[in-house]
Amino acid sequence: MRHLMSPMDFSVxxxxxxxxxxxxxxxxxxxxxxxxxxxxxxxxxxxPSTRTRLSFESAMTKLGGQVIGFSDAGSSSASKGESVSxxxxxxxxxxxxxxxxxxxxxxxxxxxxxxxxxxxxxGDGGHxxxxxTLTDLLTIRSLKGKLGGFxxxxxxxxxxxxxVHSLIKALVRYPDIRFIFISPEELKIPDYIxxxxxxxxxxxxxxxxxxxxxxxxxxxxxxxxxxxxxFNEEDYIRLKDFYILDKAKMELAGKDMLVLHPLPRxxxxxxxxxxxxxxxxxxxxxxxxxxxxxxxxxxxEITV
Amino acid sequence: MLNVxxxxxxxxxxxxxxxxxxxxxxxxxxxxxxxxxxxxxNARSNKMGKKDILKVECDIDMLDLDVxxxxxxxxxxxxxxxxxxxxxxxxxxxxxxxxxxxxRNPRCITSIEQELPHIFVLADEDKEIYRxxxxxxxxxxxxxxx
Numbered sequence: 001m002r003h004l005m006s007p008m009d010f011s012v013x014x015x016x017x018x019x020x021x022x023x024x025x026x027x028x029x030x031x032x033x034x035x036x037x038x039x040x041x042x043x044x045x046x047x048p049s050t051r052t053r054l055s056f057e058s059a060m061t062k063l064g065g066q067v068i069g070f071s072d073a074g075s076s077s078a079s080k081g082e083s084v085s086x087x088x089x090x091x092x093x094x095x096x097x098x099x100x101x102x103x104x105x106x107x108x109x110x111x112x113x114x115x116x117x118x119x120x121x122x123g124d125g126g127h128x129x130x131x132x133t134l135t136d137l138l139t140i141r142s143l144k145g146k147l148g149g150f151x152x153x154x155x156x157x158x159x160x161x162x163x164v165h166s167l168i169k170a171l172v173r174y175p176d177i178r179f180i181f182i183s184p185e186e187l188k189i190p191d192y193i194x195x196x197x198x199x200x201x202x203x204x205x206x207x208x209x210x211x212x213x214x215x216x217x218x219x220x221x222x223x224x225x226x227x228x229x230x231f232n233e234e235d236y237i238r239l240k241d242f243y244i245l246d247k248a249k250m251e252l253a254g255k256d257m258l259v260l261h262p263l264p265r266x267x268x269x270x271x272x273x274x275x276x277x278x279x280x281x282x283x284x285x286x287x288x289x290x291x292x293x294x295x296x297x298x299x300x301e302i303t304v
Numbered sequence: 305m306l307n308v309x310x311x312x313x314x315x316x317x318x319x320x321x322x323x324x325x326x327x328x329x330x331x332x333x334x335x336x337x338x339x340x341x342x343x344x345x346n347a348r349s350n351k352m353g354k355k356d357i358l359k360v361e362c363d364i365d366m367l368d369l370d371v372x373x374x375x376x377x378x379x380x381x382x383x384x385x386x387x388x389x390x391x392x393x394x395x396x397x398x399x400x401x402x403x404x405x406x407x408r409n410p411r412c413i414t415s416i417e418q419e420l421p422h423i424f425v426l427a428d429e430d431k432e433i434y435r436x437x438x439x440x441x442x443x444x445x446x447x448x449x450x
Contacts, residue, residue, distance in 0.1 A: 083419070102413070104411060104412065105409065105411050105413065105438065105439035105440075105441075106413040106414070106436070106437070106438020106439040106440075107413040109413075109437070110420060110438065124439075125411045125439075127411075127440065
């Protein structure tokens with residue numbers, strides 16, 4: 001039995017198989033519509049995350065399975081003081097697979113240690129959110145046709161953004177990728193990431209302004225720059241517009257460049273870009289369902 | 305110079321960083337053993353300038369070498385029988401340590417679930433970096449022992 005705790009749990013070859021399956025589901029959803037009939041997914045969400053939870057529920061429903069669960073700790077036994085280990089032992093009796101989100105880092109791993117059913121980490125605090133990374137990789141592979149051989153710009157809060165760190169770690173396993181990190185000084189990518197890139201001889205560049213690198217990018221991964229991350233409001237006001245993607249900046253980009261965003265967006269991508277064919281962030285949400293469908297099938301060892 | 309006599313049976317931990325012998329005494333839980341223990345602090349050393357030494361009169365199997373290696377793998381472990389050194393044990397960094405150090409990350413699941421063991425995994429052998437198995441927080445010297 002396998003669990004998914006981190007995007008690195010799967011080898012590149014295993015990911016290829018997962019993405020092939022996701023692509024097959026996308027092309028022929030009817031073939032998989034009854035694949036999980038009689039199976040139950042438990043969504044154990046100790047903190048609210050509507051998007052991720054609905055994405056899992058949608059995935060299981062599209063596979064013909066059923067969903068049970070809770071959407072915040074208040075409506076679970078955690079409010080009575082039950083441990084994660086005890087909860088998963090009980091959930092193992094009710095369901096065939098579990099997606100767990102928890103505000104505490106490592107909670108899904110604690111669950112996996114005691115679980116009788118596969119556990120998927122659906123986000124544990126600021127630590128891991130592997131299904132987001134799998135979504136990002138599948139989106140890139142599906143829309144670019146390959147993983148590797150491109151320049152990707154990562155923009156915004158690169159210091160605290162776990163989706164960004166996770167995506168970089170996953171991408172370094174693919175050939176010929178160049179990274180451009182676009183962030184204010186205060187939110188620069190951590191040293192341990194740049195050290196890792198140096199040790200692997202992977203090209204990267206760090207810049208402060210988005211528009212200066214737009215023409216070089218094949219992909220742009222946007223994240224939000226939050227006001228509370230800055231030491232003073234003056235710096236925030238001075239810098240915030242550098243990290244808002246608008247029509248003027250998009251005019252500098254190539255015609256095949258794609259914009260990704262883990263969502264929710266606040267104001268870092270202007271709504272006027274939503275109809276631009278290069279804006280891929282809503283399609284990305286759709287790939288999130290396909291990849292979760294493929295993941296559920298893989299962990300339940302169901303072949304169609 | 306102070307003289308501490310030879311031990312007949314047991315082990316001598318030599319080349320302990322000066323001042324570290326007491327914390328080593330605690331980590332190895334030597335206080336729980338009913339045997340003779342000599343703690344020598346600030347002994348003169350050609351190699352280190354000053355060093356600490358621990359002499360313990362008990363069987364070597366009573367010693368948790370993993371804990372010792374985690375604390376300082378440069379410590380020399382001499383096994384004594386009949387008053388003579390009969391073996392030297394090499395210390396290698398253990399791949400995993402359990403309930404020796406505590407994860408201090410307030411966001412870690414171990415911070416709210418008290419019964420969970422505190423397990424640290426060797427993440428980088430060259431840099432001697434251990435990380436919490438659950439939250440991957442790096443262990444730092446400032447983190448207190450359990």
